[in-house]
Amino acid sequence: MGSVPLTDRRDRLQRCRLYLVSGAAPGGRPLADVLPAALAGGVDVFQLRMKDARDDEILAAAAVAAAACRDAGALFILNDRPDLAAAAGADGVHVGQDDLPLARARELAGPDRLVGQSTHSPAQVDAAAGADYIGVGPVHATPTKPGRPAVGLELVGHAAAHAALPWFAIGGVDAATLGAVLAAGARRVAVVRAVADAADPAAAARGLRAILDAEALDGAAA
Template sequence: MKCDKKNMLLYAVTDRAWTGKQSLYEQVEEALKGGITCLQLREKNLSDEEFLKEAIQIKALCNKYKVPFFINDNVEVAIKCGADGIHVGQDDMAAGRVRELVGDKMMIGVSAHSVKEAVEAVKNGADCLGVGAIFSTSTKKDASVLDLSVVSDICKAVSVPVVAIGGIKKDNISKLKGTGVDGVALVSAIFAADDIKAECEELRKLSEDMIK
């Protein structure tokens, strides 16, 4: 399935670390109202049963706003909830095997940290790439920071949309201008905000300026 680069502009990745005043569902809806263009549901600590129940609810919400819905890592949950996409890391199931399981109708996103990994992922069926870490990040403390020249080289080496991820926030999005990325994937910059909708509106404008 082809991935439209317009949908990669402002890619939100959930993290329930910042739930409290609002449920994850409410936070996601605020982000959708604020203009995110894609949502990835990331759950590392839920059972498959709980993850699937949540995925069905949030997929329906994304459908309402006409925004693509990705599942992080869990291929079985992605298939069962009818997700638009599945995203896997280098240490997860190989893209080729994921494609065998999900068929041609689901998008596959793959994390890449080098030109070699990026080219290999696309060869094995990736429809889009998440590239990073771009800046140091508290979400993945073991992630190595990539030089922006590597990001640019990856964008030149592949024909699929590339999303930058890792430590990206309002005050550094502009540093990605000219690298060739099609958008940014954000976790804490969205879900740790006091006003998620307003934050996403601002991030959307900054992302649009970044790709011009």
């Protein structure tokens, strides 16, 4: 996948609405069972997040993720490890504020791969010009980010008004909270438990996409 131009990946990213983040065993189940279902339900970006895992474990899970995303026409993002992006077959990498600088992440990942960054404040949103996209949150407190205070809908509104890049609201986003997140200005969202832990990942993703797509139609008609 390294031969795909960055411009093509950026074009695909612009069209994405629903971003799933998960480890190698979402909801305690094999990634090979959950991810294809989530993609079939409407997930169009998947990030593999395996903190503290060995390289061989990451690459084994990445092989599953890359194949599933390729078959579904979705983007595959690897968390934290730009040095493994090529070997993992990833379309891009995602880094946090305390990880590598964006320029270094892009250097390691290669010039044809997307680089995303997490943001948690207006200043970080405004300073992320070197990224291809950003995550904005956590909107609500979430156990996937222990110790990280929720930023609330105010940061979503700031991103809607000021972010020049594609961005995804993240943090406690699910079917119950999505409406308020969209009302605050989000057009793309990232989820974890809402799909990864769902008994039926395909149905969970379809439900979220229905809300997202209805908002898009309402916006186009306005």
